[in-house]
Amino acid sequence: MLLIACLLLLAGCDSSPQAHRFQGPVFGTGYHVTLYADLDEESYAEIDAGIQAELERVDALMSTYRDDSELSRLNRYPVGVPFFLSPPTAEVIGESLRIARLSNDAFDVTVGPAVNLWGFGPEGRPERVPDAAALADALSRVDVHALQLDGETLVKTKPVYVDLSGIAKGYATDQVADYLASWGVEDYLVEIGGEIRTHGEKPDGTPWRIAVEKPISSERSVQQIIDLGNAGVATSGDYRNYFESDGIRYSHTIDPRTGKPITNRVASVTVITERCMTADALATAFTVMGAEAGLALAERENIPVYFIVRSDDGFDTRMSPAFERYLEDSAQEGG
Helix, strand or coil, X not given: CCCCCCCEEEEXXXXXXXXXXXXXXXXXXXXXXXXXXXXXXXXXXHHHHHHHHHHHHHHHHHCCCCCCCHHHHHHHCCCCCCEECCHHHHHHHHHHHHHHHHCCCCCCCCCHHHHHHCCCCCCCCCCCCCCHHHHHHHHCCCCHHHEEEECCEEEECCCCCCCCCCCHHHHHHHHHHHHHHHCCCCXXXXXXXXXXXXXXXXXXXXXXXXXXXXXXCCCCCEEEEEECCCEEEEEEECCCCEEEECCEEEECCEEXXXXXXXXXXXXXXXXXXXXXXXXXXXXHHHHHHCHHHHHHHHHHHCCCXXXXXXXXXXXXXXECHHHHHHECCHHHCCC
16 A cells, blocks of 8 residues: 655643543554543543544545455446445545646556555565566556546546555544534544644643654654644655665655656655645645645645755755744744
């Protein structure tokens, strides 16, 4: 599976006894929910069960590890035959196709064959860098345009394999956030595998603060603190998932247009949008596009994005104008 390296630290979460926390394993990673609300213990127990039910629902629809999931059934379905999707899966695939169009196919949910070829899928590392013939074969099976979506009906025009791991965690984060809102909860933080949605504030009136991690694999330290407000945030980075061969570093982020690991020196990208699902997909798209093209798109579409790019002297940071308003303190900005 194409895994997005979500490299966010939860910063400044109040340990007040008013905080209620729920956590557990999910999607091969974990979830953490913190909320402040005036509810009784029976209600909190029901919320805990409801969160788990929301996550199970998404897993049953979009997991590639479950043979009985809706996505697995879609991937087994014949080419050219209409497949009727559930509304949630149709929504996620629809957003995936929108981000693909927006990014000139830098985000592609059919990229799995190329990811596996380079050893970043479940099959593990290759013994050598793939040759041109193997790369051409993998690329022949990567084509987001082979997915023709009409409402909740999807037709594959060629035998592509759909993997929603680059967007499904963000979608699940949104679903848990929406579930909390249905209870009337105003102040919460939801995190699933690094994808985050926040709303409201903590009891002392301070906002939810999120730390963007420095892209250094040997340590965990803070690059920049952001005040998120009512929004979703996702980070994509390559500094914890890569391999080296003959002195060359190969990123886990594969450009679906070339079938090869990115070489644009982007170390991490953080994106803020209203829905975490969108931030999740855009973080990958911007990583593939690189800082120059990514910032041009972000400025045109008014998208808050923050790039950390490798330089000869360490790291440089670049951001879109829309991102600046989320900075807790511009003095913390590192170069």
